[in-house]
Amino acid sequence: MSKFKITKCEIEGLYILEPKVFCDDRGYFMETYNQNDFDELGLNMKFVQDNESKSKRGVLRGLHFQKKHPQGKLVRVIKGSVYDVAVDIRKNSKTFGKWVGVELSEKNKKQFYIPEGFAHGFLVLSEEAQFVYKCSDFYYPEDEGGIIYNDSTINISWPIPEDMEVVISEKDKKWGGLKEYGKLQL
Numbered sequence: 001m002s003k004f005k006i007t008k009c010e011i012e013g014l015y016i017l018e019p020k021v022f023c024d025d026r027g028y029f030m031e032t033y034n035q036n037d038f039d040e041l042g043l044n045m046k047f048v049q050d051n052e053s054k055s056k057r058g059v060l061r062g063l064h065f066q067k068k069h070p071q072g073k074l075v076r077v078i079k080g081s082v083y084d085v086a087v088d089i090r091k092n093s094k095t096f097g098k099w100v101g102v103e104l105s106e107k108n109k110k111q112f113y114i115p116e117g118f119a120h121g122f123l124v125l126s127e128e129a130q131f132v133y134k135c136s137d138f139y140y141p142e143d144e145g146g147i148i149y150n151d152s153t154i155n156i157s158w159p160i161p162e163d164m165e166v167v168i169s170e171k172d173k174k175w176g177g178l179k180e181y182g183k184l185q186l
Helices: 035-040
Strands: 006-009 015-019 022-024 027-029 050-054 058-068 071-077 081-088 097-105 111-114 118-124 128-135 144-146
Touching: 022 071, 058 081, 071 081, 071 097, 071 118, 081 128, 097 111, 118 128
Parallel strands: none
Antiparallel strands: 006 015, 015 111, 022 027, 050 128, 058 118, 058 144, 071 111, 071 128, 081 097, 081 118
């Protein structure tokens, strides 16, 4: 019996995973990853790297991908909340350019599995957020790619309140649109 509730998203390959959480007066316990459970669910990936970031409210990271070494990611939030987005950039996919967004938080404990061939980004909704994720391939700085977060072709509905100042890195401000990456072999 799997320790995860799995929800398939409308784009093939994307999954929202909800671990079983065991709570008592001491706090809680949950397994966030178990290879046997993932195999049972048909998620047969191998992870080689774990990453963690801490960001303040309004930080928008992404949309990132690697060109020749695409990474599958299992993402979650351990403090605060974010709006997490995956964009299908698989060249021959019937959902190329489509996106899925989900709120991940320390309260809902949801995880988002994003396979290879997707651009990924997130917006911090809380005052601060700690974001952790597993990757199926190593990070290669020279292989990095990206798409501007507000590309009108994709038209992501980021939940940006009027009082939020969006903070974007200089690198992320310089990414082109989806049309520039439409010919990538991902």
